[in-house]
Amino acid sequence: MPGNSSSIKLDNATMALFQDMNTSIIISLIYSVVTGINVVGNGxxxxxxxxxxxPKTPSIIFMINLTLTDLALGAALPFQISYLLQGYHWALGSRMCSVLTLVFYTNIYCSVLTMMAIGIDRYLGIVWPMQFKLTRERKSIAVISCVFMWGLVLSVLYPLMTTDLTYEIPELGITTCFDVLKQTMLPTVGAWAGFLFSMVFLLFIFPFCVTAFCYVSVIRKLASDSKTAQKKRAIRLAFIVLLVFTVCFAPNNILLLVHSVLRLFYKKSVYMAYKMSLCLSCLNSCLDPFIYYFACRDFRHKLRQIINIQSQSSGDSMKMEHKESLCNS
Structure with missing residues (x-):
């Protein structure tokens, strides 16, 4: 990645990855666990x-948007698992490869932008509450923001929609999906640099800086507040959001930048490490429900109601069983 459109000699690291079934099995197991937690938690x-x-506040609208992207990832991961277990052989055609690759990366970057939007919403509501309350049509702004985020991500990832992302490797008898990119996907090295760097800087580093600023400002604002419970929840939320950024998104984007520079200018590769980092990126879909719990009071209340109903039901059944045992004794 990238390779020529004609026959090329792949680097040793990439060839070793395609022949390493142990790594494929480990990644597949991680994806399987992520898929299960993703579907249950986000469902x-x-x-x-x-x-x-x-009511459907802007934060709720952003959370719904984030949940939909997570569920889309959960639907796409089983295809990736099948691909890995077949030894990096893609048999579903180039169009399906493009669609699932787009879903995969759209989830990563829409999640980043949506968490930034949730952070901005909380920053305005806590640090600038008076001005925030005077802003009308907040729901409309939230919906427009979601549409804008999707449009921005799809614009950056547009080359993935217009290129055949499959690549045949005759010596291994496999056809890869997005693991070897054709150099003709973009016309020049400068275009490649712009595409890859825009993913890293525009869709990750900038949102991360904005999100960090918002949550640090919120914590500082609440530091002198007497509402200690609200302050604790805000700190927990900030911790989880920054944890998602640093653990799930940072390794992938840093390695993407390093790999791109090495590949474009030095013909070297760290693709094995980059491939493993994608597993961490998928973990964000498992952690997002925790963000909803600490960010939304109504969500937290409804979830507690469900848990209490279930615990009461189980408690009642245990009482009935205890009574029956007493009657039978």
Missing amino acids: LSLWLLIFRTT
């Missing part, structure tokens, strides 16, 4: 956010 979150949480 419950989407149900609560849409049908049990009112």
